[in-house]
Amino acid sequence: MLPDEKFNFLSKISKAIAGQFGQNCEVVIHRINEDNINNTVISIENGHVSSRQVGDGPSQIVLEALKKQAGSLNDHVNYFTRTHDGKILKSSTVYFKDEEGKVEYIFAINYDISALAAASETISSFISIHDDEDKDREPDYIPQNINELLDDLIEESVKLVGKPVAMMTKEDKIRCIQFLNDKGAFLVTKSGDKIANFFNISKYTLYNYIDAK
Known part of the structure; x- marks a missing residue:
């Protein structure tokens, strides 16, 4: 698959994922080019999540891809990241390599779970109990009759x-x-x-x- 074909394919996938999961789901495509590491973002959906846009520079993952041997890079799925303004993201990163085995594109999904995390903490504190004797007991059953x-x-x-x-x-x-x-x-x-x-x-x-x- 030629670079343009690969990019078009990834671009369609990114639009589909962002459309499916809504405005809290950012999908980024980085083009890896050692001659230009200042403008690696070539496509981004819902860029407001991380306040980035096309033409912006690399993340730590991109720098890692440039620094490490391609063979030692493994896809990283389902991990936490944070934005500069404190958002908590659930992220996944997939590496796409060319015919020579070099990383050509990085496809990243970043889902903003800040509101969900805050709600989870609130719910957890609301339903938790402080009695050590009762914390491991099964919830009492409420019968119908x-x-x-x-x-x-x-x-x-x-x-x-x-x-x-x-x-x-x-x-x-x-x-x-x-x-x-x-x-x-x-x-x-x-x-x-x-x-x-x-x-x-x-x-x-x-x-x-x-x-x-």
Whole structure:
């Protein structure tokens, strides 16, 4: 592919990416020319992101491409950069080489995530908790109805013991029943029947387990 054809191809891709992701997405094409490193930007979409325009000079990535051996340069995808005015960008850089293996074009995508980062920080501080005992606990489940609440409490009691009902000992079942009692499960109408059936015990045994010390 000739240089002009390659540039036309990259230019179409850059317009498509910028159009797809909107005004916060800057797409830059640098032409690498050792004889002219002061004006490497030959195409730019949404240049307001970094306050650059066609004819502007190189970035550190361009200088790196000029300094390093082409074979040691690898595409760099999904990393953070910052602009002079403090914007936070999520960037990707792709190197395009000529037939001799020399870097000919650098294709860069810079997405301004400043607003997203600020929103993320605000959301994080809003939903975080400062109680060290609770920070690793799973969020409490909010049931849709009383039956779902009872099912959830029974499931919690099984998780507490860590084994299925069929493998539980008498002591395991007592632990589950007393957990349910402490959680108020037996305040639910007819919960005793459901819990007794679940743990495969009689109602008489159930009440003995509640009172067991």
